[in-house]
Amino acid sequence: MGKRGSKAPSSVRESGAVRKNWRNRLSIALAFPNSYQVGMSNLGFQTVYHLFNRFGHVVCERVFSPVQGAPESVESKQALNAFDVIAFSLSFENDYPNILSMLHAGGVPLRSDKRDASHPLVIAGGVGCFMNPEPLAIFIDAFILGEAEPVIDQLVENLDLEKPKEQVLADLAANVPGAYVPSFYQPEYKEDGTLLSMNPDPGAPETIERVYLKDVDQAPAVTKIYTEDTTFDNTCLVEVSRGCPHGCRFCTVGYIYRPVRFRSEKVLLDCLDQGLEHTKKIGLMGAAVSDLPCLDELCRRGEATEAILSFSSFRANNMSEDLVKSLARGKVKTATLAPEAGSQRMRDVIKKHITEQDILDAAQILVEAGIPNLKLYFMVGLPTETKEDVEEIVALTKRIKHRFLKASQPIGRIGTIHISLNSFVPKPFTPFQWAPMDDLKTLKQKIKQVKNGLARVANVTVAADVPRWAFIQALIARGDRRVGEILELAHKNNGNWPQTLKQTPVNPDFYVTRQRSPEEVFPWDFIDNRTRKQFLLNEYNRALALD
Ligand code: SF4
Numbered sequence: 445m446g447k448r449g450s451k452a453p454s455s456v457r458e459s460g461a462v463r464k465n466w467r468n469r470l471s472i473a474l475a476f477p478n479s480y481q482v483g484m485s486n487l488g489f490q491t492v493y494h495l496f497n498r499f500g501h502v503v504c505e506r507v508f509s510p511v512q513g514a515p516e517s518v519e520s521k522q523a524l525n526a527f528d529v530i531a532f533s534l535s536f537e538n539d540y541p542n543i544l545s546m547l548h549a550g551g552v553p554l555r556s557d558k559r560d561a562s563h564p565l566v567i568a569g570g571v572g573c574f575m576n577p578e579p580l581a582i583f584i585d586a587f588i589l590g591e592a593e594p595v596i597d598q599l600v601e602n603l604d605l606e607k608p609k610e611q612v613l614a615d616l617a618a619n620v621p622g623a624y625v626p627s628f629y630q631p632e633y634k635e636d637g638t639l640l641s642m643n644p645d646p647g648a649p650e651t652i653e654r655v656y657l658k659d660v661d662q663a664p665a666v667t668k669i670y671t672e673d674t675t676f677d678n679t680c681l682v683e684v685s686r687g688c689p690h691g692c693r694f695c696t697v698g699y700i701y702r703p704v705r706f707r708s709e710k711v712l713l714d715c716l717d718q719g720l721e722h723t724k725k726i727g728l729m730g731a732a733v734s735d736l737p738c739l740d741e742l743c744r745r746g747e748a749t750e751a752i753l754s755f756s757s758f759r760a761n762n763m764s765e766d767l768v769k770s771l772a773r774g775k776v777k778t779a780t781l782a783p784e785a786g787s788q789r790m791r792d793v794i795k796k797h798i799t800e801q802d803i804l805d806a807a808q809i810l811v812e813a814g815i816p817n818l819k820l821y822f823m824v825g826l827p828t829e830t831k832e833d834v835e836e837i838v839a840l841t842k843r844i845k846h847r848f849l850k851a852s853q854p855i856g857r858i859g860t861i862h863i864s865l866n867s868f869v870p871k872p873f874t875p876f877q878w879a880p881m882d883d884l885k886t887l888k889q890k891i892k893q894v895k896n897g898l899a900r901v902a903n904v905t906v907a908a909d910v911p912r913w914a915f916i917q918a919l920i921a922r923g924d925r926r927v928g929e930i931l932e933l934a935h936k937n938n939g940n941w942p943q944t945l946k947q948t949p950v951n952p953d954f955y956v957t958r959q960r961s962p963e964e965v966f967p968w969d970f971i972d973n974r975t976r977k978q979f980l981l982n983e984y985n986r987a988l989a990l991d
Pocket residue numbers: 688689690691692695696697698731732
């Protein structure tokens with residue numbers, strides 16, 4: 445894995461990128477398996493890019509999934525196979541097929557055991573990895589399970605690519621907290637196809653602790669590359685928190701970022717000031733923005749500096765006056781609320797902890813503040829869901845609309861309520877990891893029920909996800925190493941999933957629609973995520989008891 449030459453940097457419509465000469469440097473392709481626009485909207489991706497480039501002997505360049513042709517780096521147009529290391533940043537399961545296309549088009553053999561010292565080392569990190577890395581285990585040489593900041597120094601120190609690949613992997617496993625080298629673990633299956641155990645090679649630990657940044661103030665996360673080509677056009681994103689204290693039973697964020705951490709007022713005000721040097725638009729990011737202890741102070745600083753604040757999320761039952769004023773001042777056109785379910789019973793099952801009154805009041809407050817449109821997130825296919833629960837999505841939407849109209853009348857303008865309907869996908873490390881996902885036919889019926897129920901309601905639109913994509917997401921999210929073979933077949937079939945699901949000898953329903961027994965060993969059980977499995981099981985049983 446020797447060093448390779450560089451080409452002249454190319455110009456792109458962005459500012460803040462790092463461009464270095466490649467000579468005698470360790471070259472790292474930070475790869476995002478989706479478009480430039482999606483990748484550059486991801487603050488974690490930007491943060492890791494700058495963390496790698498802090499090292500004088502490292503040159504890190506960004507590579508995105510191309511629309512067509514071979515992927516090349518933004519900074520110097522290098523091909524993937526020109527790099528010493530390819531580091532994938534993984535957030536979303538449905539992007540995983542793009543990893544294979546990128547490697548293939550980039551001239552890199554797909555399987556880890558087909559690559560030698562003449563090929564780049566392929567590593568991966570990001571939330572997708574620390575939920576369940578196993579479907580990618582045959583392709584990735586080493587994963588980092590957890591947050592990057594606390595381990596990036598040790599990671600870079602141990603990337604001595606003059607050594608044989610096996611030795612580099614052994615060094616990573618031995619010296620980098622959270623490093624997981626799949627080739628050091630052999631899964632063993634029972635006759636019924638479930639996992640019996642994950643057997644580590646001698647010297648490899650049985651469990652791997654997810655690493656996390658203990659003091660988030662030590663590493664503020666704020667936009668450094670500004671570009672118009674993101675979801676957040678020329679906005680400075682500031683991460684205010686990690687994790688979420690609410691622990692809704694379907695949601696990974698409430699479980700896999702524990703403990704919940706908020707950045708301090710001082711650090712966040714500094715970030716805001718840094719952002720204001722570039723733009724008036726500041727996006728506060730985090731799963732629990734409305735729980736941030738210093739949110740009102742940030743809103744007031746925003747007002748004093750004429751910043752336009754936006755918020756990645758807020759809860760219907762926790763909207764302070766300052767937050768609503770900030771939204772209104774920012775001339776926000778659409779506010780988003782996430783009731784998730786229509787009936788109170790269903791919201792109790794998922795532990796959403798908001799009442800219908802909270803939702804109706806929030807809708808009214810937002811409209812009265814001058815925000816004309818509402819977007820409401822709902823799910824179908826939740827555990828124990830009945831036809832009546834689905835009908836309640838329709839009924840609740842109508843009640844919200846009634847309140848919405850009354851609040852809109854004095855303003856003399858009636859906006860639109862957009863319903864976003866998603867199929868529930870059971871995820872690892874949540875209390876619903878044992879639950880079956882609804883089959884495609886049932887999901888389609890439920891979506892149709894909601895669409896028909898709201899078809900003649902003026903000012904309400906319904907957009908539903910495609911259940912087949914949710915099915916594939918579930919397959920990958922809860923898959924084991926054998927699902928890697930399905931990914932490989934899908935790649936050979938040029939992304940034709942219907943054909944792939946028909947051809948594969950591995951039964952996809954085994955992963956997607958099967959109820960797991962309480963004793964089942966999961967492919968991700970070897971990760972110590974600081975949440976006891978028994979606690980999750982108790983939570984699952986509590987949810988089922990509300991049936
Ligand atoms: S759904 Fe929202 S409130 Fe609930 S745990 Fe997830 S991020 Fe937190």
